[in-house]
Amino acid sequence: MLDVLPTRRRWLFATVMLVASMLTATALAQQVIPTLDVGPVTELEIEQRSNLTRLSKGKTPSPEEVIAELRNEKRWIREAEKFGLEIPNSEVDEVYAKIASRIRLTAEQLTQQLARSRVDVNTFKHRIRAHIAWQKYQQYQRWRRQDPPLRQDPPLRDRNSG
Numbered sequence: 001m002l003d004v005l006p007t008r009r010r011w012l013f014a015t016v017m018l019v020a021s022m023l024t025a026t027a028l029a030q031q032v033i034p035t036l037d038v039g040p041v042t043e044l045e046i047e048q049r050s051n052l053t054r055l056s057k058g059k060t061p062s063p064e065e066v067i068a069e070l071r072n073e074k075r076w077i078r079e080a081e082k083f084g085l086e087i088p089n090s091e092v093d094e095v096y097a098k099i100a101s102r103i104r105l106t107a108e109q110l111t112q113q114l115a116r117s118r119v120d121v122n123t124f125k126h127r128i129r130a131h132i133a134w135q136k137y138q139q140y141q142r143w144r145r146q147d148p149p150l151r152q153d154p155p156l157r158d159r160n161s162g
Contacts, residue, residue, distance in 0.1 A: 039078075041070045048123040055117045073130030080133035083140055087132050095128050 046066050053061045080087070100110035111121045
């Protein structure tokens with residue numbers, strides 16, 4: 001009976017430490033890095049984007065590079081939304097499927113490949129959404145410079161009135 005008590009204490013201690021470490025990891029993942037004008041960037045976003053960059057470019061970016069990239073992408077999406085340029089999920093999914101087919105995978109296989117590399121599919125889709133938003137925004141700005149909005153002509157006078 002005396003040997004059982006220390007064993008239970010060890011298991012209890014190990015369980016408490018495991019739960020505490022999981023809570024700490026969750027808290028770290030939710031830490032927010034404030035940004036000036038584009039909204040918060042979380043530690044989880046930084047970690048996921050770092051994993052994605054490592055996978056796509058073969059090098060590990062610095063946290064500052066990742067934060068700058070995330071800020072730019074959030075700014076691109078915000079600018080597009082200001083002008084009513086929405087990017088539907090269907091368009092993002094279509095581009096995602098095209099990217100997968102270019103590397104001779106299905107969308108599901110690409111998702112599995114990303115998961116094996118510890119990259120959440122939403123991280124990649126956010127990057128796609130940002131690039132689509134920025135392209136649409138730039139096209140809109142070019143159109144606006146070429147064809148300024150038509151001014152409404154003054155109403156024509158009625159021919160019967162003097």
